[in-house]
Amino acid sequence: MLLHLNIQNFAIVRSLDIDWRQGMTTITGETGAGKSIAIDALGLCLGERAVTNVVRPNCKKAELAATFDIADNPLAQQWLDKNDISYDDDCILRRVISSEGRSKAYINGSQVPLAQLKDVGRLLINIHGQHDHQLIIKSSEQRQLLDAYADHQHLLDNVKHQYQQWKSLTYEYQQLQENQIQREAQQQLLQYQVNELDEFSLNESEFEQLESDYKRHSNSQYLLETTLATLQTLSENEQFNALDSVRSAHDQISKLAHVDTKLAELANQLESTLIQLEDTNNELQGYYQQLELDPQAYQMIEERYSLAIQLAKKHQVLPEQLHQHHAQLKHQLSLISSDESRLASILADIDNAENQYRDAANSLTQSRIKAAQTLNNKITTSMKELNMEHGQFEVNINPLESGKLSAQGMDEVNFFISLNPGQELAAMNKVASGGELSRISLAMQVILADKVITPTLIFDEVDVGISGPTAAMVGSKLQQLATNTQVICVTHLPQVASKGHQQLFVAKLTDGEHTETNVTELSEQGRVQEIARLLAGDSITEHSLANAQELLAS
Template sequence: MLLQLTIQNFAIVRALDIDWQQGMTTITGETGAGKSIAIDALGLCLGDRATTNVVRPNTSKANLAATFDVTNNQLASTWLKAHELDAEDECILRRVISSEGRSKAYINGSQVPLAQLKEIGQLLINIHGQHDHQLIVKANEQRKILDAYANHPQLLEDVKHYFHQWRIQVSELETLEKSKQQREAKKQLLQYQVNELNEFSLQPDEFESIETEYKRQSHAQHILSETLSTVQTLSENDQFNLVDQLQRSHESINSLAEFDPELNNIATLLNESLIQLEEASLDLRHYHEKLELDPEAFAHLEERYSIAVQLAKKHQVAPEHLVDFHMRLCKELEGISGDESRLSLLTENIEQSKASYNDACKLLTQSRRNAASDISKRITLSMQELNMPHGQFDVAVEEDSAKTLSLNGADTVCFNVSINPGQALEAMHKVASGGELSRISLAMQVILADKIVSPTLIFDEVDVGISGPTASMVGAKLQMLAKNTQVICVTHLPQVACKGHQQMFVAKLTDGEHTETSVTELSEGARIKEIARLLAGDKITENSLANAQELLAS
């Protein structure tokens, strides 16, 4: 429940601290005094949009704070803990609005996005405004009211789920169908390219091997000639070869080492060099003997190398990347072929989603019809209690499975009323006057509030257009509602004001230069005078005071 509302520099309020009680609180005051100013401030604490004109003139910012007891509000407590904003049994919502229009929001001292104020606000309080009756003639609002009364969130969620699933699938199908021609052309090109590369069938790392072998064979004659010449120079030339010369040098230095041991190391190095030279000469001889000139094999190798280079140039890739490019084309072709299968599968899935949607809609329709029957009886009874003795109310739920799929199901919801005897039920906006709409709206709000428990309910002049015995019944209904929840009601009716367990009086004070609003809790004596003022106007008489005492006593 709401415990306290603190307002600083808001509109014509300089500073207010209002303490609220359990039960029913009524707020009254003179016309133009700003009876709804506390409700407006509270709305900003709950995340309403702020404008620059809400800040009191000649001040830099407005500061608004609402304190709630959440001891018995499990939903709010759970939300606060989930967002790490809990502070035991209290929740303080604060809003600071600068004169430039900038705004900051706080929950239990921590700055938060404005959206979080709105989220927690929905779990703490429910505000009904004086223009709500203008909304109930709209089809969408009527459907929302029925769904709120039926309290079937899972059925609504199932319909939304299958609707979104169907819409996503339909969108994908439309996209695939629109690009079908382009995909077909792309598929033909890819198929040609893949077939060409399949036919060539270059293997991983093959090009590197081909390139190496091609270079070797294209220079085979030169290699043969040079290796033979080198072998001759190393060891096989009878007139001069390096092995013989090195052998003689080694023998010479080795013999000299007998006279100077320092030459032993050099002799050893020469001997090692001789061994390596002989091995090199032998290996080169074997290499030369293995070399063969095979024009036919070289022609085949040259052709394959040339084709690889041409294909790489054609596809604008390096030859060594041709295999990777081939694999990418295969995957792309596979993806396009998969799109054709996806088209067929999507068509089936769309029908399945539509069937699931229709099944969910049927369950939702049945729940709505059950709730419609119940709420129709209750509102009919409430209308008759609110001085419409012949009033009849009926919620019509028409299922239209042929219409385009909708996020809210297949139903059209229409509120029909009859006010006078013999009058047929017709759509509400056709037959109900403003005052009658206001009473019907109030009846709905009381019934919905009774059905959907909210810790705090605020009624902001919802009794406009109501008077006399009807006003007394409205007051009684609100007082009855206050047995289970906190009710705050801004009213101009004495019959409603007297039903409050607590009454606040709003006054506008001015010194000719400055204006400000005050909110005062009325004592028992002050309440009698205020009720008398509401009954008789500014000239309070003994009779109006007596009537006020009688109303309060009742």
């Protein structure tokens, strides 16, 4: 509930602190005194758009802060937790607006985007303006009111989920159809490319081997000649070769080692060198013997190697990437093939999703019909209590045109009323005046009171256009509503003002140069005086005072 409102330099308010109580609070005052100024300030705390003229003249900024008790408001607590905003039992919404029109928003001292004020505000308070009752003539608003009364959110959620499933599949089908021609052209190209690479059939890492074989065969003559010359140097030259020279050196140093043991290590080193040279010579001889000039093998390798390079150039990839590119093309082709298969099967999925949606929507329709039957009786009774003696109310539920599917179900909901004997039921906007719409809207609020999730409701002069016994009944309805939620009502009617558990009086003060608005909580005697003023105007009489006391006593 709303606990406190602080206003600084806002419009014609210099400084104002208002403490709010549980139950019903009424706000009264003279015309033009600014009775709605607290509501306007609250609206800005809840994220409404600010304009430059909200700042008091000659001031740099306006500051507004609303404090709410959220100890019994789990939805608000969950929202604060989700948005990492710390809290205890209170939630403070603060707005600072500069004279240039710039503004900053805060929740519990943390600066936040303006949208977050709106989000959390919806969980704390609901403001009904003078013209908000006109929303009740809209079919969408009427459907929402019926759904709120039926209290079948689980059915609404299921319908929305099934609708989204059906919508998603329908969109997928449309995309598949729209892309079919393009997909067919792409499939032909991919199929040609895959067939070409299938025919070449390059294995993984084969190009690297091809490249190695190609280099070896293209340089085979040079390899033969150089290998042979190296073998001559190592062992086969009879006049001088490396092996004989090292062997001779080893033998000589070995003999000297018998004379001087210091040469033994050198002899060992020469022996190791000799062994390595012999091994190298043997391996080189084996390599030379395996080398052979095979023109036919070379031609096959050259052709495949050249073709691999040509295909890589054609497909705009490196030759060593050709095998991977081939696999990617196959994958793309398989995806297109799966799209074609999907196109053939998705219609069955769409039919199944539509059937599930219609089952969910039919359950929602039945729940609406059941709720409408009891709502008809309750609102008809309330209309009679609110001085619409011959009033009748009926919820009309019809299928949407052409069986259209929507996220809210397949129903068009309309409120029909009759206000006079013999008058046929007709749409509300065709037969009800503004005052009658206001009363029907109020009746709905009272009936829905136990469904209301926002702990504070504000009514800003929603009682315009009514008087007398009707006004008294409106006051009683608002008081009844206040048993379940905090109600704040700006009013000019004594019958409504007297029903409040708390009454605030708004006055406009001026010294000829400056004007400001002041709000005070009235004492019991102050309430008698104010109710009498509302009854009789400025000329308060003993009779009006007695009437005021009677209203307050009742």
